[in-house]
Amino acid sequence: MRPTLPLAAAATFLILAACGPLREEEAWTPLPMERLRLKPVTLQGPPPADHARDTCDRAPEQLQDHLAGLLRKRLAPVDLVPPEAGEPAGGxxxxxxxxxxHLESHQWDVGSAEPDISFYLTLSLHVRLLDPEGEVLLERMVETVEQAHTDTPTPLYELNNYPPARRVADLFSEGRYRKSRGDPAALPSP
Structure with a gap:
């Protein structure tokens, strides 16, 4: 038995949507700064269930590491300041x-030649971009789904949080960010 088509299609759509062209209400806007500091990625909200705790506890560090690598390339000529470097002046x-x-798993009886467990990791992200004066330039809620197939009962080393990092990095290109008519969004601070 294979994963149901709607679940697999939804996961594929969420991942590919990040790579799509600008929507009609979006425009590339230059970043009004020389440097951008990536604050440490945090895990908030209710604690994950026991079976997901290890995977979710690793998510902030993995996401932050991927973001640092991806954003360095996407932000240029704006410099990226990693979390451990402190506050940049004028950034x-x-x-x-x-x-x-949220971690979900499905076990499949497909024989010994193929993986028999599918894991789906859903991350709900809150992304905020602030200018040097602290004004909100961009605020987004992003949800991603990462999928892994394995024959082991844990996805700890199968899921790496690259898809959510890619979604956030795709909000930037060549010293610009995706500004929509609604930015900054009227979202409550976490």
Missing amino acids: GTLEVSILGC
């Missing part, structure tokens, strides 16, 4: 919080 701030982490 803006990028805050990424994991508001929800």
